[in-house]
Each structure stands twice: as C-alpha cells, then as structure tokens.
Amino acid sequence: MGVVRSYGDRRALDGFTVSIPAGSVFGLLGPNGSGKTTFVSLLAAMEAPEEGTLRVFGEPPAPRLRARMGTVFQENAQDPLLSAEEYLTLAGRVFGVPGSILKARIPSLLSSFGLGDRRGDAIASLSGGMRRRLDVARALLHGPDLLILDEPTTGVDPEERRALWDRLLGSERGRRTIMLATNDLAEADSVCDQVAFLRAGQVVATGTPAELKRGLRKEAVRVTLNGPVDERIERIRSWPGVGAVTLDGTELHVTVDDAATFVPRLFEHAPGAVRAIAIQAATLEDAYFQHIGSRTARTEVAV
C-alpha cells in the first residue's frame, strides 16, 4: 500500500510508492506541490504517514536515523549572522560530531566547496551560490549515508553547478545514496541513476533516464507557431508516428518517430502556421512531460 499524507482536504502524498536503491543517485521529479517536500519530511520522521509503510535503512523513520541523513533544503537553512565556520561548527555539534573531528573536517569541507577564504565571513555577505555550497557542505559534515537534496542548485550559476556535482559525485559515487528532488530535468538526466516522476502525490513513472526515454518517440520537434493553435495543428495528434503533443503559448512540442517525415507533412498540412522548427533527440524532459501532462498549466492540445 502506498503512503498517504494529507493536509486538511489536500492529499500531498496519495498512494506514493518508491524504492531507492542504496548507493544510487535517485531523482524525484515533479511540479511544485507534487509532494516532494512532504516525502522529505516523512523520510526524516518530521511527520508520519496516515496510511502506508515507509522504511529508511530498513527501519521505520525515527529521529535517531537522521544522524545518517544529510538534508539540503529547498531554501537555505542558515543563520545569516554566523560566519561560515561558526555555522558548520553549530551544525556539527547538533549532529553529534566530536570536536576533534570537526576541527579537521570543517576547513577541509570549506576548502573543497571553494569557501576556504570566506570561512570567517558572515553568511549574510556570501553570494547565493556560495550559500548553497555551504548548505551542501553542512549536509555532508556528519558523513551521512543518505544525502537528501531538495533543489540544491537553485540560484547557482552553471559553472558552480558543475563544480558542485563534481564534488558530490567525483570520488564518492556509490558510497552514499543521494536523493535529488528537483524540477531541473537536464540536471537529473545528467546525474541520476534512477528517477521517479511525481504528480499530485503519486509516482506516475520510475526507471533509469534511459529506460524512461526508451518509451518515447525517438525525436522531439519544437515548433514555433505564427499564431494561436487552430484545428489544423490540433489534428496532428492523430497522425501516425506522433507521440505527446504539448503547447506553451505559441511553442508546440511534439515527440515523433521520424522528424524527417513529420516536418514536411506539417508544412504541407498547415502552410503559414509555422515560424520556426528545431529538432532534437528525445530527452528526459520529453519523458517527464509525457507522464506529467503539460509543459505549463496553461494549455494542452486536446486529442
């Protein structure tokens, strides 16, 4: 039976079922409000499920098991008045890391995350990217077996993002389980061993990124339309070889078996409707939108 957790009338998790292999990087992907943070709260025994069973390290969630977890929250979890070093010292003490170990580990972690020369600076003076890196360093401080990352690279520039993942995955891949809750599908595609798509508190698909992409049409065609969708465009969903069709404003996104066949037919079928076209191999993003529904909450072409 899946896990159920409600807040009033709203079911944040509604029959949620997932299995995260030890040592893997597992991506939990879903739109805002799909239940990712609720799942994190249940994992950490901050809340209890109303129905269903949850196991962490083979046991029901309990506060003591948090000693084996490190969590990077969606928003920074810092006191801006503390220095980076003071913050890590506080976190280490709260998580029961002996002082002698902290003395060695804090400079090493700060240096490893590019914060060595800012160790004495107030957190308030650090950039957004630095604060995110500091939070990741804090989550690793007590050597957790499970690292929970809730949108860890929000506000981090691409170069820092790469460096952060290199640090997390470089020498330690397989040593600890990483659960990544994110909306960044490209990031999940590049770092996750397995992913689950979450919608309205339920897992709607799970597997490796390759497995999820395998179920898709081979290519994705992005079409910029000259105007609103009309009947001619709506009809393309019934064409053979066409998969998911989603719309964001005047941007049409279609997964197809063969773009070389689809594109000429589109121009022939709807002359003057198309302003631009881009063709690419199907990505995890395509798989995500196929399962989750639409690219935005605005419009989806009716079948």
Add this chain to the structure above:
Amino acid sequence: MSALSATVALFQRDIKAVIRSRSQLYSSMFTPLLLLVLLGTGVSEGLDPAKLPGNGNFTAYLVAGSVVMTAVFSSTFSSASYYRDRDSGILRMLLSAPHDPHWILLGKSLAGVAIGAAQALIVLAVAAPFVDFEWQYGIPLGIAVCLAVVLLLNLFLGGVAQAFASRIQTMQGFHLVMNLALFPLLFFSGAFFPVDNLPMWLEILARINPLSYAVDALELATYADSSAAFFGLAIDFVVLGGLAVGVYTLGVARAPKLTFSGK
C-alpha cells in the same frame, strides 16, 4: 498618475493586511485602553508615598518592579527569536538533527531564560548601590533570594512566550499579544505601586497575578524592613515555583510545531 496608483494600491494592501491580522487590530487598541483604565485607577488609588511599606523610599521600591519589567521585556525578545530562526531557515537545519525537536527548542528556550535572568540581575546590581535597600535577610541571602526569584520568573515567562509562539504565525502578532497579556500584569503586580491599598477588584486581580509574587519576593529581599504588608517569601516561592515548572513544561511541550516546509 501610475505612481499615485501604486501608492493607492500599497495603501489598500496594508490596510487589508491590518484588518486581516485580528491580533494586531484588537490588541493595539485594547492595550492602551486597558492601561488607561487600570493604570489610572492604580496610580490614583495606590500611589501615595505615605502608604508605601518600609522606609517610604519610592526609588528603592521601584527597583523590584524594574527587575521584573526587565524579565518581561527580555523573555518577549528572546522568544521572538523563534520567528527570526524560522524565517532565516536555520530552524529547519536544527530540526533535521537526530534529536526530538523539543531538545533543540529547550536549548533555545533556556538561553532565553539565562539572558533574561542575567539582564534582570544586572539591573538589580546597577541600582542597588544607589538606593536605600534594607536587605532584611542580609545581603548574601537577599541576593540568593533575588537570584532564585529571577530564575523562576524567567522560566515562567519563557513558558508563556513559548506557548504563545506555538500559536501565533507572525512576529508582529506575537509582540502584540505578549504586550497585551503581560503589560497589564506588570502594572498590577506591585511593580509601580503597592497593591494592598487598591480597590477590592484590583486587589483581587493583583493577587491572582503571577508577577505580583515575583515583585513581592524581590521587595522582601531588598527593599522591605519587615514582612508586614507583603505576601511572604513562602507563599511567593510556592506560587512562583509551581507556575515556573508548570508553565515552562507546558510551553516546551507546546513548542512551535514546524516541519521542513516551515509550516
């Protein structure tokens, strides 16, 4: 014109925000009115130097009240740090530690008690050389009594503040409700005038006021030359001790319920 429109929009938004914040709306008007009625009556009826117990030195008499007032302010500000920690996010990190959240919040709360007690004792220490205290139990025992009273008082106030913080979502609302709850108690605790010369209804209020027993014990230890016209140390410690343990335990048990989502 668009600037004026923006001004009007913000004006309307802030008016709506105040109207929707019932605690702010009511308590900001109710507190001054309450003080007008209660303090006005208290001062006119009770503040007669000739009726002061002991040596009649009003400055010396006020010291105990000032100490209690310091504890009231300090406990309010210390407990407001819950909101700062929640908003900065550090509470989230603390609650992810492998302990029952009550232990984490107990540490925060005890820090508030310690700060409140230290500030109150500093006020006493600064005032003592300049006023005419009797120290009827001797200075060492008097100081010990003050220390115990200040600790118990801060435990009680910390519990009250924590219980309110567990229910009130915003820091502004918390400050207003604390002011509304504690300031009338402060004025009718004997902090500014003796409570035994008041009209009966106010005297009854003073006798069921927990702060009265802290003021009473501090007056007995420092200002008074006898126990006449006071409740007595035994009663003070029974009431204060019971309230401190009971309310603080309740406050810690009802510690703000927060999850990782901050709700």
